[in-house]
Amino acid sequence: MKAIYTFSETDRASLSDSLTFLGANPYTDYEKFRDAIGNLIADERVPAGFVDACRRIKQQRDDKVTYAHVVSNCPLDVDRPVFDQANPVDDKYLQKQTFVGEGVLELLAQLTATPLLSYATRNNGDFFHDVYADNRYSGTQTQKTDWELYWHNDRTAHPVRADYLALLGMRCPTDDLVYTKYVDGRELLKFISPENQELLREKAFVTPYDELSRASNRKQQVSDLHTLLENEHSFRYYDTRTMPADPSSAAHYEALRQFRDALAKSREQYHRIQEGDLLVIANQDGLHSRQMVDIQHFETTRLRWLLKTYAFRDDAAADVHGDIWLDGVRGRVLD
Incomplete structure (x- = not known):
């Protein structure tokens, strides 16, 4: 994919300095961090090119031009430690002392008016996640896996799901080829008959929770009944998992087959995320996957690290869930 904007070296360095000395830690006080980023915007300390790029991303979404964008050469933390893969989240808390990458993601959220979403039972309620291999989830279908991910949208089984995802390349293999694939929901509709679209819009499907969700909350085993297709072209689907709830329903199995x-x-759209790349995609208005194309150095590729955020479509979409904010922190859902 072609970048909608590339930071110049001057703007990259300037913003990096601003984000390095914010004086706020997003993992101990997200609201203070969010406000500090808001002050950078208010004080016009964000490069005009990035502000304009975020405006264009929002406009292209609103105009239904595209739901996938790349920004390249983003500022990153100078020190990007290698985390202990026995428990990488806790090790990150110990080792990561600057929050430049998190600042870039928060800037994107605020400049596109897409407030961030987090889950009380995922990574201690953090708003910033690591797509990083955890030994406990090797070979699974979670963001902590060290291998491929099938077609899906994130948190398929959960009642609250992000409208947008952002992935920032913090450490990426230079030799091995790892691609993120994206398919627009409008493309899918071209090949599904009106009759089967109607069947996919029925609450007749279920999706088991992923391994990480089940480990975080034992009550999370299988989703409630849900549609597979909703809105204009939003899909709720995880390949190999989502199935008709009634195993005897030939009609729903046929719709799923189509x-x-x-x-x-x-x-499909492909992007090989490299260090400093920011890939932003719709989570529900399309599907995405991870493809490992040519892996010669598996142990090195296991150290691939992306910073990730979930975001709501807009303030109104976030406010729908205001009654389940944890401890009153906007965007942190009790899940």
Whole structure:
């Protein structure tokens, strides 16, 4: 994918300095961190090119031009430690002392008016996640895996799901080829008959929770009944997991079969996230996956690290869930 904006070296260095000395830690006090980022915007200390890029991203979403964007050469923390893969989240708290990458992601959220979302049972309620291999989840279908991820949208089984995802390349393999694939929901609809679209819009499907969710909350085993297709072209689906709730429903299995065929037929977008790349995609208005194309140095690729955020479509979408904010922190849902 072609970048909508590339930071100049001057702007990259300037913003990096501003984000290095914020005086706020997003993992101990997110609201203070969020406000500090808001002050940078108010004081016009964010490069005009990035502000304009975020405006164009929002406009292209509103105009339904595209739901996938790349910003390149973003500021990153100078020190990007290697975390202990026996417990990388706790090790990050100990080792990571600057929050430049987190600042870039928070700037994106504020400048596109897409407030961040976090889950009380995921990474201690953090708003910033690591797509980073955890030994406990090797070979699984979670963001902590060390291998491929099938077509999905994040948190498929959960009642509250992000509208947008952002992925920032913090440490990426230079030799091995790891691609993020994205398919727009409108592409999928081209290959699904109106009759089967109606069946996919029925609350007739279920999705088991992923391994990390089950480990975080034992009550999370299988989703409630849900639609597979909703809104204009939003999909709620995890490949190999989402199934009709009624195993005897031939009609819903046929609709699912045609949907899976559509995944094979649709035009895809690919991006190899490299250090400093910020990939922003719709989580529900399309599907994404991770493809390991050519891996010669598996142990090095296991150290691949992306910073990630979930975001709501807008303030109104966030406010729908105001009654389940944990401890009154806006965006942190009790899940």
